[in-house]
Amino acid sequence: MRARAEVDLAAVRDNVRALRARAGNAQLMAVVKSDAYGHGMVPCARAAVQAGATWLGTALPEEALALRAAGIGPGQARVLCWVWTPGGPWREAVEADVDVSVSALWALEEAAAAARAAGRTARVHLKADTGLGRAGCQPADWPELVAAARAAEAEGTVKVTGLWSHFACADEPGHPSIAAQLASFREAVEHAERAGIDPEVRHHANSPALLTLPESHFDLVRSGVSVYGISPVPQIAGPAEFGLRPAMTLSASLSLVKKVPGGHGVSYGHHYTTPGETTLALVPVGYADGVPRHASGTGPVLVAGKWRTVAGRVAMDQFVVDLGGDTAGAGERAVLFGPGDAGEPTAEDWARAAGTIAYEIVTRIGRRVPRVYLGELPADREARP
Known part of the structure; x- marks a missing residue:
């Protein structure tokens, strides 16, 4: 071959096992967005599930639907998709039993409308912006989003299966934003639960937080680049020190x-x-x-x-x-x-x-x-x- 990228799926499985051991009682999501960080989405997703990942994470709905089309069903792994735009394939995602992320009222409304059209309940993760400033609902708007989600649950169109957020600086252990984001997330979760939301999973930890911040693990950790054997905090330790191997x-x-x-x-x-x-x-x-x-x-x-x-x-x-x-x-x-x-x-x-x-x-x-x-x-x- 002119060129080749060899991908060691045994290394992917071993990495997932090593990460699960560090996750404690939390479930592990293998993030397979962007073609599994260039490694090949479907083969790596299968390897991760074989090694015990119970969730798969994608950015685009097309990625999530491709996993389901490849035969990775909800009995093997839940799939969460988080980058949505108005008019996206919400109904297809609902019909494929894909969990969808919601950061704003318009997205909740489109998920609920898709559920009505599909004749089944949409599985929704409400995302809080705890300080990253990217996707996620601002604290000031969180009560309104939670109330609307509870109303959709009462209607039967939506089930809030997750509450989540994402770190800005988890790859810089000790950064003051980390503690602030955790506190903000706990407040968002407490408010949602007081309002009657009973999620299956609460999740905030990405790869660096999984490896360096046990208090952020909650019910589920989202492991991305570490699944493929790359250290997310190379200034602290390389892959081998975390029990990982580049794939x-x-x-x-x-x-x-x-x-x-x-x-x-x-x-x-x-x-x-x-x-x-x-x-x-x-x-x-x-x-x-x-x-x-x-x-x-x-x-x-x-x-x-x-x-x-x-x-x-x-x-x-x-x-x-x-x-x-x-x-x-x-x-x-x-x-x-x-x-x-x-x-x-x-x-x-x-x-x-x-x-x-x-x-x-x-x-x-x-x-x-x-x-x-x-x-x-x-x-x-x-x-x-």
């Missing part, structure tokens, strides 16, 4: 190796010029495949047994590494990132090189790069918890 290895086959003289410009703009006679290797992936252009001149690659650095600009379909006179052959494997076991860089190394986070590195790997799954179990087989 994706990205590699490509060298398409050309050639000798060039000193002073030879490399790639667009000649931002790199060879310091002397050397050997250049061409790696046939680029920013169209998700390799960050911001990592031009800094991105690490394992070629011919050594770490190399991207020489010059990352182009749309390819980039160059300077082998410093070492030899390699066309077709030889270049490893951009993986677990690091064989000395290769990790997604975190690429994140540092590009000035971003490892979440983005794995999620941006595009569809031109085939996913190759290792350790896959039959869809109907449960792994040992």
Whole structure:
């Protein structure tokens, strides 16, 4: 293959088990939005469920519906979807037994209307904005939303199955906003329960809070990037310290190796010029495949047994590494990132090189790069918890 992203589903299952062990009595939601952070939504969702995840999380309703279409039914895992716009496929979600997030009256009204049209009750999670300032209902508007949800429950169109919120700075343990958000969430939950709401789950913890903030676990934790073996708090500990293993290895086959003289410009703009006679290797992936252009001149690659650095600009379909006179052959494997076991860089190394986070590195790997799954179990087989 020109390039491949190997995804170790055994690692995904092991990560889920490790995360469940840290979650205490809370259930675990495996977040599989954005094609499971680039790893492949359906295979990773199945692996997570096999390892004991009882919930799956998606951003878009189309993602949630695709999980149900793939045969992952409510008896295997509940599915929560949280990014909605007016006129979205509410009825399809209700009919597919997908839990939907509601942050405002208009969304509650559309969920209730969809339930009437479908002839069944909509499962709704009310989201409180406890300080992130993104989705979620502001504290001043919370009583009105709760009252409207109770009225919809009395009508039989809605069942509030969840109360939830999301942290702004859980990846910065000790940040003052964390305690403030927890206090705000507890107040929102208490108000809703006094009003008669009896949710199945209360949830606030994302991956960093799951790993560093036990008091935030409540009934359910939402684990995203950690399911795929990436530490959400690399400044505190790497994956291994949390019992996690990166699941994706990205590699490509060298398409050309050639000798060039000193002073030879490399790639667009000649931002790199060879310091002397050397050997250049061409790696046939680029920013169209998700390799960050911001990592031009800094991105690490394992070629011919050594770490190399991207020489010059990352182009749309390819980039160059300077082998410093070492030899390699066309077709030889270049490893951009993986677990690091064989000395290769990790997604975190690429994140540092590009000035971003490892979440983005794995999620941006595009569809031109085939996913190759290792350790896959039959869809109907449960792994040992």
